[in-house]
Amino acid sequence: MSFGAIKDIIDLCEKNEKNFYQIILEDDCKERDVTKEASQEKMTQLLDAMLLAAFSYDAELLSASKMVGGDGGRMEAFRHEQKGYCGDYIQEVMAHALQMGESNACMKRIVAAPTAGSCGVLPAVLVPLFHRQLIDQQEMVEAMYVAAGIGQVIASRAFIAGAAGGCQAEIGSASAMAAGALVYLKNGSAKQIGDAVAIALKGLLGLACDPVAGLVEVPCVKRNVVGALNALSSADMVLAGIKSAIPVDEVIDAMKDIGMKMDVSLKETGKGGLAATPTGKKLKDDLV
Amino acid sequence: MNIFDILGPVMVGPSSSHTAGAVRIGFVSRTLLGEKPVKARILLAGSFADTGKGHGTDKAIIAGLLGMDTDDINIPDVFDIAQKQNFKYEFGTIQLPQAHPNTAVINLWGKSGKELNIQASSLGGGRIMVDKIDGIDVNFTGEYPTLIVHNQDQPGHVAEVTSMLSHKSVNIANMQLNRDKKGGYAVMVLETDQPIPSEAISWLAHLEGIIKVTYYNPTEVK
Numbered sequence: 189m190s191f192g193a194i195k196d197i198i199d200l201c202e203k204n205e206k207n208f209y210q211i212i213l214e215d216d217c218k219e220r221d222v223t224k225e226a227s228q229e230k231m232t233q234l235l236d237a238m239l240l241a242a243f244s245y246d247a248e249l250l251s252a253s254k255m256v257g258g259d260g261g262r263m264e265a266f267r268h269e270q271k272g273y274c275g276d277y278i279q280e281v282m283a284h285a286l287q288m289g290e291s292n293a294c295m296k297r298i299v300a301a302p303t304a305g306s307c308g309v310l311p312a313v314l315v316p317l318f319h320r321q322l323i324d325q326q327e328m329v330e331a332m333y334v335a336a337g338i339g340q341v342i343a344s345r346a347f348i349a350g351a352a353g354g355c356q357a358e359i360g361s362a363s364a365m366a367a368g369a370l371v372y373l374k375n376g377s378a379k380q381i382g383d384a385v386a387i388a389l390k391g392l393l394g395l396a397c398d399p400v401a402g403l404v405e406v407p408c409v410k411r412n413v414v415g416a417l418n419a420l421s422s423a424d425m426v427l428a429g430i431k432s433a434i435p436v437d438e439v440i441d442a443m444k445d446i447g448m449k450m451d452v453s454l455k456e457t458g459k460g461g462l463a464a465t466p467t468g469k470k471l472k473d474d475l476v
Numbered sequence: 477m478n479i480f481d482i483l484g485p486v487m488v489g490p491s492s493s494h495t496a497g498a499v500r501i502g503f504v505s506r507t508l509l510g511e512k513p514v515k516a517r518i519l520l521a522g523s524f525a526d527t528g529k530g531h532g533t534d535k536a537i538i539a540g541l542l543g544m545d546t547d548d549i550n551i552p553d554v555f556d557i558a559q560k561q562n563f564k565y566e567f568g569t570i571q572l573p574q575a576h577p578n579t580a581v582i583n584l585w586g587k588s589g590k591e592l593n594i595q596a597s598s599l600g601g602g603r604i605m606v607d608k609i610d611g612i613d614v615n616f617t618g619e620y621p622t623l624i625v626h627n628q629d630q631p632g633h634v635a636e637v638t639s640m641l642s643h644k645s646v647n648i649a650n651m652q653l654n655r656d657k658k659g660g661y662a663v664m665v666l667e668t669d670q671p672i673p674s675e676a677i678s679w680l681a682h683l684e685g686i687i688k689v690t691y692y693n694p695t696e697v698k
Contacts, residue, residue: 212479219478221669230480237486237547251490253530292489295532295552302482302601304492310483336479343482349493349600351523351577365482402527404490456493457577458527475530 190215194341194382194436201378208368208378209330212337231329231336238299241307242315245287249294253475256405257294260287277316278417285312285416289409302339302348305404306362308412310335313366313419323373334372335365338385345437346444350397351456353447355408359415360392360443366419371426386432386439388422393439394446396454398461401472407462477603481619485602487546493578494524494531497598499551501580502540504606504618505594507692511586513541514563519570522577524598534567537580541565546602575607609690612663613654618694620649620667625680626688629655629662633685637664640680646670661687671695 191197200211216227247261263286266272267279274282288308292298301310314331317323323331339348342361347353367388368381376384392415400406432439453460462468487496506513518537520528528534532551539554542563550557558565572579576597584592595608606616609624616622627633634653641648647669655662671693681689 216479231483234480234484234486252532295489295495297486297488297547297549299484299486300492300496300602301484302492304487304489304496304602307489332483333479336483339482340477340479343477343601347600348482351493352600401530402523403530404494456527457523 190219191337191341192344194338194385194440197337197341198378198382208337208372208381209333212333215337216333228329231332232325234299235325235328235332237297238311239315239318241288241291241296241298242284242311244296245291246294246296249290249296251290251293251403251405252295253401253403253405255400255403255471256290256409258290259409260284260290277320278420280316280319281312281416281420282413284315285309285412286409288312289412293403293405293409301335302343302361302365303350303358305350305408306358306412306415308409309359309362309415309419310366310369312412312416313370317373327373331369331373334381335369338365338368338381342440342443345440347447349456353443354450354455355395355397355411356389356392356443357447358397359411360389360395363392363415363419363422364389366416367422370419370423374423374427376427380426382436383430383432384422384426386434386436387425387430388419389439389443390432390434391418391422393443396450396461397456398454398463399456399458400463400468401475402456402458402463406471477619481601481603485546487602488549488551491531492602493598493600494528494533495536495551496546496602497578497600497604498524498528498533498536498580499540499544499546500602500604500618501582501596501598502537503543503545504540504596504604504692505582505584505592506541506543508594508609508624508690509584509586509590509592510690511588511590513584514587515585516541516563516565517568517583518565519568519581521570521572521575521579521581524578524580525569537582538563538565541584576605579607609663612656612661614663614665615652616650616665616667618692620669621671621694622692623666623668623672623677624690624692625664625666625686627662627664628685628687629657629659630685633662634664636683637666637680640676641666641668641672644673644676646672
């Protein structure tokens with residue numbers, strides 16, 4: 189892997205007068221020894237898989253534990269009633285985040301982004317834009333490169349697995365990746381992409397991975413909504429001209445520091461936090 | 477690690493570490509065995525043992541052993557498929573205090589009687605690490621073409637392998653050498669940037685002092 193810091197990507201963008209997507213694409217070509225066409229074709233396959241997963245949601249399905257299922261359908265129905273606080277786009281984002289999280293819990297096919305538990309965040313913000321024809325296929329692909337490039341730095345500098353660093357490493361990373369992609373889609377600079385990553389990740393620092401019965405269900409599915417909305421607000425703040433006080437790479441290092449200090453009961457063992465509540469324990473006992 | 481280790485894999489849920497990583501562990505084990513497996517004994521450790529059932533870790537490992545990829549929609553039904561193919565398996569648990577929290581130890585038997593013992597862990601995001609083969613540390617990820625050479629611990633084998641690779645214009649990305657004792661049994665693990673031609677691998681396997689050569693190519697269609 190070539191990039192150990194988001195700053196390295198920003199510097200390359202500025203030095204070569206290229207955008208974030210171009211730098212990540214060129215690096216992938218070099219890293220995997222493939223042509224630009226081959227690289228883009230592979231990313232387009234992922235996009236197809238992501239869209240297929242988003243549009244093949246089944247609101248009737250329940251997970252094996254029966255703890256999750258159907259909420260994506262409820263949210264989508266509520267959106268059409270136009271009664272809630274959030275606007276139509278935000279509610280569609282929420283519905284997509286829930287749907288993808290539920291499809292994952294029901295052993296349907298999804299695209300890990302960066303993990304399966306956080307697979308709803310990135311498609312939740314992108315698919316409704318695509319669906320409304322606000323962005324086209326090429327822009328979706330470019331946004332996915334931006335997200336992947338960000339995730340790669342987080343994975344190499346810190347971690348992206350809940351078992352290693354808590355939920356901040358999964359939903360936090362997914363949210364940071366989505367925030368950067370959203371800023372990119374509004375023609376934000378590489379520096380602004382870095383600020384959006386920093387702000388999004390800062391907002392979720394310390395989030396524990398405490399799933400009930402150790403399953404990727406409660407609270408994971410709904411945390412995809414949190415990650416998606418946090419990405420949107422972070423992107424909008426940056427586009428409004430707001431900067432991150434702490435540089436992005438230092439924020440990633442802080443995430444690692446917090447993850448290392450986090451007790452093992454809060455890192456995907458199903459032993460602390462929500463999993464250790466009386467109801468969490470009862471849900472687990474009811475499974476066996 | 478490349479960007480498609482971050483976005484992706486396309487996978488059947490629910491967990492990239494407990495499901496997709498587990499499929500890959502099974503799949504890499506099958507490839508390393510080098511023939512169709514007929515029987516497996518799988519021991520789960522740590523979080524795999526604690527929460528594996530709800531994540532379908534057991535189904536995922538069997539699916540990989542049967543040659544399925546992480547996105548195969550048949551993974552939920554794999555126990556029935558295994559029965560139809562007359563593939564025998566048993567599960568147990570094992571305590572491995574030193575190992576990564578998501579670790580499996582697999583004993584695998586092939587149709588011609590080949591045997592393999594592998595210890596592998598799932599690192600998150602579907603990425604894995606093969607920790608040991610036949611009890612010897614190997615520590616490779618399966619993200620690169622990987623050559624594993626079991627040989628007598630005697631001088632010259634490193635030179636043979638590396639000169640063969642440079643002759644074939646294959647660049648070495650990583651190399652490690654582990655042995656059980658001086659002059660005993662050694663395992664060389666080489667991760668390369670380009671695939672290694674099959675004739676080079678069979679040439680290597682026939683050299684004196686080379687006990688076994690295994691090759692894993694992640695880009696090869698199964």
